[in-house]
Amino acid sequence: MQVSSVHLKQFHRQGFFFIPRPFDQVQLENIDRLQVDNHERWRTTDWPLGLNRLACQFLMLGEPLLKLVEKPEIVAMAQQILESDQVHVNACGIGDSISNRSQPQVPWHSDGVNCRQVSFRTALDRHDQPNAPLRFLPGSDCRSHEEVQLELMQFELATGRHDKAPAPKQLYAKHPDEIEVILDPRWTLVWSPSCWHATGVKTSVGQRRAIGWNYSTDRDQKHDKIVRAVKHVFNDQWHHWTQERKKLWAVG
Numbered sequence: 001m002q003v004s005s006v007h008l009k010q011f012h013r014q015g016f017f018f019i020p021r022p023f024d025q026v027q028l029e030n031i032d033r034l035q036v037d038n039h040e041r042w043r044t045t046d047w048p049l050g051l052n053r054l055a056c057q058f059l060m061l062g063e064p065l066l067k068l069v070e071k072p073e074i075v076a077m078a079q080q081i082l083e084s085d086q087v088h089v090n091a092c093g094i095g096d097s098i099s100n101r102s103q104p105q106v107p108w109h110s111d112g113v114n115c116r117q118v119s120f121r122t123a124l125d126r127h128d129q130p131n132a133p134l135r136f137l138p139g140s141d142c143r144s145h146e147e148v149q150l151e152l153m154q155f156e157l158a159t160g161r162h163d164k165a166p167a168p169k170q171l172y173a174k175h176p177d178e179i180e181v182i183l184d185p186r187w188t189l190v191w192s193p194s195c196w197h198a199t200g201v202k203t204s205v206g207q208r209r210a211i212g213w214n215y216s217t218d219r220d221q222k223h224d225k226i227v228r229a230v231k232h233v234f235n236d237q238w239h240h241w242t243q244e245r246k247k248l249w250a251v252g
């Protein structure tokens, strides 16, 4: 699964491209079943404060998911995109990130400023118009964080919804250059979470589950979080992992 130079250009200019889902239908159904079967155990677990719950849910599903992240052709693709042999996982998650929020929508944000990273995201349930599609601002990782934030604030104020100070903390307004990503389970989005993104409003009653993980060349706070989740979930097991696995998950 080689990335062409045209795909690389698209990633570096726009921050995303699509690949056919890099695992087959049987694997998809297996992941779906594992997530459903484990959901109640995950939901009722008393997770320590500050632990990333969606990462823990991902890790609880164990070997099939670890193997997916370690798939040589996917790691090679990440190495090619990030132009480094030294990549490690700095985030992972599975589940529905919207249904438990107070708002049926995720506001504009970027995950990781000045961080070289690439994320692989596959929908388990189609993210279409009533199901909070991803909204994405192409190329925004190439601009300063403050500049894009200020721009989004102006579009938010231009909605006329906010009539007094202080300025709104959560920004949802449409940006003229945003694209709406309808993510179908047949495809995987390869993207930079450093690009600004948000979601549309979820009005459908069904689930909006996705599976995703990131590779990075940097070791920052985000990386510390994933290591903490790995050590918590694989408590007495991670010490026995192979050196290769420890290296990719940067634990040890």
Ligand SMILES: [Fe+2]
Pocket (backbone or CB within 6 Å): 109, 110, 111, 193, 197
């Ligand atoms: Fe995000």
